[in-house]
Amino acid sequence: MDVFEAVQERRSIRVYQDTPVPREKLEKILEAARLAPSARNIEPWHFIAVTDNEKRKILSKGRFAKFLAEAPVVIVACGDKEASPDWYAIDVALAVENMVLTATSEGLSTCCVGSFEEKEVKETVKVPDNFEVLLLLAVGYAGEKLDLSSKLLHLMRSRKTLSEVASEETFGQHLVPQKVTEP
Ligand SMILES: Cc1cc2nc3c(=O)[nH]c(=O)nc-3n(C[C@H](O)[C@H](O)[C@H](O)COP(=O)(O)O)c2cc1C
Known part of the structure; x- marks a missing residue:
C-alpha cells in the first residue's frame, strides 16, 4: 500500500x-512517530503504548472515548511544552x-481521541509536568469497518470538496481540480 x-x-x-497488536507492528508504528519532522529537530514528544486493561478503562472515561476500553492498544501522545x-x-x-x-498500511485501524481529562490521564500513565497530553490514539484490528457512530459522523459531516479547501496563489482563488478525486 503506498502512502496515498x-x-x-x-x-x-x-x-x-x-x-492483540503484534509487537513488531506496534514498534513499527512508534518508529514512524520517532521519524516525524519537528521544528528545529527538537523531537519534543513521548508516546506511551498502553495495553493494560485497567489503565485503558481509565483512559476511556471521556464522553466520546468509550471504545478505548476495547481497543487493544491506546497510544498516549505527549508534547514537551518546555522543550519547544x-x-x-x-x-x-x-x-x-x-x-x-x-x-x-499494516492492516490496522486507528482513531484519534481528544475526549479525555488530562489530569487523570497524566496520573494514570505517570506523565511528567513539563509534558502535555495532546491526543490518545486507539490502535487495533477493526471489528466492523464502519460502526454506527462512524456512519453517523460520516453522514452528518461529509468531506468538503478539494476546491472548498484549496486555493491557488491567493486565499479564496479556489482550485479547480483537473482530476476528480473521491470524497
Ligand atoms: C484532534 C482529533 C480529536 C478527535 N477526537 C475524537 C474523540 O474524542 N472521539 C471520537 O470518537 N473521535 C474523535 N476524533 C475522530 C474524528 O471524529 C474523525 O476523524 C472525523 O469524524 C472524520 O472521520 P474519519 O477520521 O473517519 O475520516 C478526533 C479526531 C481528531 C483529529
Whole structure:
C-alpha cells in the first residue's frame, strides 16, 4: 500500500477485535512517530503504548472515548511544552499522523481521541509536568469497518470538496481540480 492509498483507506474506527497488536507492528508504528519532522529537530514528544486493561478503562472515561476500553492498544501522545513551547503541538500532531498511516498500511485501524481529562490521564500513565497530553490514539484490528457512530459522523459531516479547501496563489482563488478525486 503506498502512502496515498493509506490516506484514502484510513477511517476512524471505534469498534475493535480482541486480537492483540503484534509487537513488531506496534514498534513499527512508534518508529514512524520517532521519524516525524519537528521544528528545529527538537523531537519534543513521548508516546506511551498502553495495553493494560485497567489503565485503558481509565483512559476511556471521556464522553466520546468509550471504545478505548476495547481497543487493544491506546497510544498516549505527549508534547514537551518546555522543550519547544511554540511547536510541540504541531510536532506531536505530525508524529501521530505518521503512526495513523503506518498502522493503516499494516492492516490496522486507528482513531484519534481528544475526549479525555488530562489530569487523570497524566496520573494514570505517570506523565511528567513539563509534558502535555495532546491526543490518545486507539490502535487495533477493526471489528466492523464502519460502526454506527462512524456512519453517523460520516453522514452528518461529509468531506468538503478539494476546491472548498484549496486555493491557488491567493486565499479564496479556489482550485479547480483537473482530476476528480473521491470524497
Ligand atoms: C484532534 C482529533 C480529536 C478527535 N477526537 C475524537 C474523540 O474524542 N472521539 C471520537 O470518537 N473521535 C474523535 N476524533 C475522530 C474524528 O471524529 C474523525 O476523524 C472525523 O469524524 C472524520 O472521520 P474519519 O477520521 O473517519 O475520516 C478526533 C479526531 C481528531 C483529529
